[in-house]
Amino acid sequence: MAGPFGAALATQITPQIHYLKLLNSRYAHPSGDNYPPACFIALQMDHHTMTSPLSAPLASLRRRAMSRVVVSATNASPPRAIPHPSPQQGHRRMSRMTRFLAALGLWCSFSTGSSAQAPDRVVIGLAIPLTVTDGGTYAIAEELGLFQAENIVVQHVVLPGAGAILPQVLQRQVTFGFPLTETLLSAHQPGQAPLPVAYVYNAGPSNTLEIAVRTESPIRTLADLRGRGIGVGALTWGTIPQTRALLRSVGLEPGRDVQIVAVGVLGAGFHALREDRVQALNFNSTWIDLLELEGTPARRLEFPPVFRRMVTNGFLAHRSTIEGNPGLIERFGRAYAAATVACDANPRACVEAFWRRNAAARPSSGQEQALADNIRIVQRHFDRTLRDDSGALRIQGRYDLDIIRDYVREMHRWREFPTADIPVERYFTNAFVEGFNRFDRAALVARARALP
Structure with missing residues (x-):
């Protein structure tokens, strides 16, 4: 930090740095986010306290700290309140607060830099x-x-x-x-x-898997799939256990009454349906929507409630x-x-x-x-x-x-x-x-x- 401002600020803020380390250790943030909690306190303090001749550069430091601290105010717990100095306490108290804020802004700017440069992958x-x-x-x-x-x-x-x-x-x-x-x-x-694993976030709260046929097909229910072929992307797909259970629930045995056939994903599967190599596709709802966008209207077969809600x-x-x-x-x-x-x-x-x-x-x-x-x-x-x-x-x-x-x-x-x-x-x-x-x-x- 070169120039007159840098030299002046350095002489004023050095005594504050030791206290900042103590402050940071006392304000542990419950979210576990990797930023110094003391910085969050500074960023939330009222800018009206910054009324000394250093207020402009201090505000600049505050903006720099704000841009480098990775934190969403809506996600953070409220910090412990720091009382604002009253006007009656005079310029001397304000000067100490200003020096403290300057130190805090500078320290935040540097101490949060490594966190911002090393995000979690x-x-x-x-x-x-x-x-x-x-x-x-x-x-x-x-x-x-x-x-x-x-x-x-x-x-x-x-x-x-x-x-x-x-x-x-x-x-x-x-x-x-x-x-x-x-x-x-x-x-x-x-x-x-x-x-030793668990699902931590439900991204699919309703069943978006579908079995769809062309609208001109005579197939209207799952039971109508007897003697037909159902296309899936690959035989390693996680959809297949549910598909087999669905077929058995209407009296069809996979492999005997209905064939489950690997046809590839998206366009390859769409082509297999159009060529009648399979008579139904077991894809997710977005993919069936895309099939229709490509000019093939589809009919979705109804699932029993316990499967539909899963x-x-x-x-x-x-x-x-x-x-x-x-x-x-x-x-x-x-x-x-x-x-x-x-x-x-x-x-x-x-x-x-x-x-x-x-x-x-x-x-x-x-x-x-x-x-x-x-x-x-x-x-x-x-x-x-x-x-x-x-x-x-x-x-x-x-x-x-x-x-x-x-x-x-x-x-x-x-x-x-x-x-x-x-x-x-x-x-x-x-x-x-x-x-x-x-x-x-x-x-x-x-x-x-x-x-x-």
């Missing part, structure tokens, strides 16, 4: 590539700086099917897996200790992360929850953010119509994700364990799970839900709607 294992709904969630989060605000950098790895995700989580090669719940529930063995994808973490780094889970889930709200508030921005980061997804012609169609897909997806059947807002990330227990019993009944006695409360946790939802929803919606 979160690796997410996926079974299928991102499309406009889930990919748009991460894209709009990037545009709004939601993960950056939580000091997180997100990386995605697409693995060969849901069956490959659980081993990666168990070996701690990824921070979170994003598989269907059947991947974990079917792996539980009777009489053995639960696997949750789908969620974020799966190792117990060592749950117990050893709960702050990371909370910060990640809060940013993800905020991003879903942003996409719901401005689906156009969500689609365009995804297109900017995925050039191949942007159509080369007819972009206005494609944009309108993709906006409808995003609206439909987030309406189901964020609201229940009555239209009421869901508590984001929360699991209804009774729904899962009902599903476990049904899957055991149709021979997909080896036991109905699965410790659901061990494999699904709501411990972080309060933290996931600790953000200013109205302010976020306003920010999202302000995006072009």
Whole structure:
């Protein structure tokens, strides 16, 4: 810090630094975020206390500290109050406060720099590539700086099917897996200790998996699939246990009465349906919407209630992360929850953010119509994700364990799970839900709607 101001300030603030270290040790922040709590106190103090000749440079330091401290005021617990000096206490008291604030601003500016430069890397294992709904969630989060605000950098790895995700989580090669719940529930063995993993965030609170046929098909119910073929992306997909159970629930035996056929993802699967190599597709709702956008109207077959209510994808973490780094889970889930709200508030921005980061997804012609169609897909997806059947807002990330227990019993009944006695409360946790939802929803919606 060169120049007259630097020299003058250095002589005034040196005695304050020792006290700052003590202050920082006393104000431990409960969120576990990696920034000095004393800095948060300074950033929240009324700028009217800065009335000395150094007020302008001090304000500059405060702005620098604000830009480098990775903290959301809406996520932080209120700091312990520091009394403001009254006018009657005179210029001498104000000068001491000014020197203290200068020291605090300078110290924050340097002490938080390493944290801002070293964000936590979160690796997410996926079974299928991102499309406009889930990919748009991460894209709009990037545009709004939601993960950056939580000091997180997100990386995605697409693995060969849901069956490959659980081993990666168990070996701690990824921070979170994003598989269907059947991947974990079917792996539980009777009489053995639960696997050291758990779902920490419910990203699919209703069943978005669908079995769809072409509208001109004579197939109208699941029972009508006898003698037909159902296309899936790969035989490693986590959807297959549910598909087999659905078929058995209407009296069909997979492999004998109905064939489950690997047809590839997205366009490859769509082509297989159009060529009648399979008569139905077992894809997620977004992919069936995309099939229709490509000019193939589809009819979705009705699922029994216990299957229709079941949750789908969620974020799966190792117990060592749950117990050893709960702050990371909370910060990640809060940013993800905020991003879903942003996409719901401005689906156009969500689609365009995804297109900017995925050039191949942007159509080369007819972009206005494609944009309108993709906006409808995003609206439909987030309406189901964020609201229940009555239209009421869901508590984001929360699991209804009774729904899962009902599903476990049904899957055991149709021979997909080896036991109905699965410790659901061990494999699904709501411990972080309060933290996931600790953000200013109205302010976020306003920010999202302000995006072009």
